[in-house]
Amino acid sequence: MSTPPSILYCRLSKDDEQAGESISIGTQKSMLESYCREQGFLVYDYYVDDGYSGLNFNRPGFERMLNDIDNGRVNLVITKDLSRLGRDYIQTGYYTEVYFSRKHVRYIALNDRFDSMRDDNDIAPFKNILNDMYAKDLSRKVKAAKRQRAKNGYYISAQAPYGYKPNPHNRNQLIVDVEASKVVRKIFALALSGYGAVKIDNALKAERIINPSAYKAKNGDTRFSRYNDNQNPNKVYEWCYATIQIILQDRVYTGDMVNHKCEIVNYKTKERQTLPKEQYIIVPNTHEPLVSREDFEQVQMLIKSRPSPSVYETENLFRGVLVCSECGHSLSMAHRRDKRTYYRCMHHYRHPGECLHTHAIFYDDLYKAVLERIRATAKLLQDDEAFYRLVEERSGLNTSDRQLATERDKLKRRQQELSTLLFKLFEDHAAGLISDENYVASQTDTSPNKQKSKRKLLCLMQSWRNRQIIKPTLNNYVKPSQTI
Known part of the structure; x- marks a missing residue:
């Protein structure tokens, strides 16, 4: 029997680092290599995802691994533990219980003593659930820790605001970036002299002052390497209206630390939402100011008194009205x-x-x-009755509130039923009550129905909101012979 070519998969997320786990990529590799030597396994390749969450399976290393499995290049996958494969218990369970089995791939998770060739893996689904719960709990703890650090006046953002840089001796503190701070002071001085954001933008371009992104690239920040002046010789001098506005309205330049501008809504998708200014966490006098409080407040008054100019002539008539027919976003x-x-x-x-x-x-x-x-x-409009009935039909006004409420409750129940069904399918498959083929077929049938139900619910709620807006307005202008 030939030695199976094996895959060694390693993953480390930023959350793992913050939790203080001793699972660096190097540590994982060393552990897996040692195991392969002991077992006489041939290592086909290493697949590494450094800085990727276990809740997200769209990882470059993971996807490359799946591609090699699909092409039949390997038949053994080894990880340090189940959580390295993933922390979403449904998705992780799919790979350990269905995908690897279908592809005739043996999967081993060393620390969890999981081996798909053995029959004593009944505890694995519960470990996957615990890994998911751990991710949720860790997300809460990280969020709470960040909030406390923000209340302490620490600098906790991924990058310093333009005009400042992290203190090399204390990464929680901002210090003045001498070169960039001159530009920030110039921007505020121009604003105080009566310049609007567009005129300031043009003045900076005329003086050939590079924009913040190009400045960060110039100072070695690889995240902004596409703004390197060797690649974009003219683009580096292109400022924009929005950048100027952000600088002019940021209280950080008065010496106050401003945090908690946005927060993660869902620990799995990592989707962020921007918070209103009332929820910002502001701690005064944490670093050297670049502008006095008096000048800053004067600039805010000037901004409020000046109508916002548009860079483009087109007026956004449809702002907030258009939504995507597929996902429902604006x-x-x-x-x-x-x-x-x-x-x-x-x-x-x-x-x-x-x-x-x-x-x-x-x-x-x-x-x-x-x-x-x-x-x-x-x-x-020449026929009030016909016009009223048309609007009534198109906007759903001919449907009673009770009918809409009944339909809403029905869709919510359907959403819950489908979620329960998906979880039950996973449990039954993990317990060996249904075959791989039936599990995949049932999941394929159920998931689209859940998405369809969700879209229907979103459309229904939008229709309900439309009724509240349209009905009073319509009744003010049209007097039908028969009221709703």
Whole structure:
């Protein structure tokens, strides 16, 4: 019997590092190599994901490993423990109980004493659940720790605001970046002299002052390497209106530490939401100011008194109105190089797995279509009754609140039933009550139904909100012969 070519998979997330676990990539590799030598296994390749959460399976090393498995290059996968494979118990369970079995791949998790060739792995599903619970608990603890550090006035962001840099002797403190601070002071001075953000932008370009991203690239920050002036000789001098506004409105330049501007909504997706200013955690006098409080407040008054200019001539008539038909997120306005304006779904770019298309539409085309519909509808205004019934039908006003509430409760129950069914399928499969083929087939049938039910619920809630807005307005202008 030939020695099986094996895969050694290692993963380390930032959360693991913060938790103080001694599971560095080097430690994992050393442990796995030692085991392979003892067992006489041939190592085909190493697959490493450094800095990736176990709740997310879209990892480059993991995906490369799956590709080699699909192509039949290996038949043995080894990890330090089950949590290195993943911390989402449903997804991890799928790989350990279904995927590896279908591909005839043996899976070993050393510290958990899991070996798919043995029959005594009944505890594995529970360990996967515990790993998921650990990730949730760790997320809460990390969030609480960050909040406390913010209350202590520590600098906790991934990068320092332009004009400052981390203190090399105390990474929790900001110190002045001499070169960049001159530009920040210049920006505030121009604002105090009456310049708006666009004029300041143009003044900085005229003086050939490189923008913050290019400055970070120049100082060796690899995250901004695409802004290197060797690759983009002219782009480095391109500031933008939004950057100027952010600098002018950031209290950090008065010497106050400003944290908790956003927070993670879901520990699995890592989706963030921007918080209102009232929820910011601000600690005064934590570092050297670049502008006095009096000058800062004067600039805020000037900003409020000045109408916000638009870089592009197109007015955003459809702001907050357009939503993606696939994922339900709002469509955002964007501009092509030829200055033509269009709308697109930004959720597609941020989470391509959740929204498969951009659903882009040109502003001009949308404007014409809406205008034509308005003109057609205007003709109906000659007949109040016909107009009322049309709006009533299109906006769902002809459906009673009780009917909508019943449908809402029905969809919520369906969502819960499908979630329970998916979990029950996983438990039954892990217990050996259903075959691999039946498990995969049932999961394939159930998951799309859950997504469909979710979209229906979102549409229903939007319809309900529309009723609250449209009905009073419509009744003010049209008097139907029969009220709703």
